[in-house]
Amino acid sequence: MAIQTNPAQPPARSQVAAGLRDILPLAAGVAVYGLAFGLLAAQANRDGLQTGVMGTIVLAGS
Secondary structure (H helix, E strand, O other): OOOOOOOOOOOOOHHHHHHHHHHHHHHHHHHHHHHHHHHHHHHHHOOOHHHHHHHHHHHOOO
């Protein structure tokens, strides 16, 4: 059985580039949220493990 390629589909590299370009607006919002969350955790004297566990629990609960 031969693998047939569909010439109408762009190559994988351009699909990845398109996906990265499409997700940039969402990634910018997530980065701002992450920065704010990290700053609040630092002000509360939390270490990385505590911050990670708290973030996981909060996201899992939502």
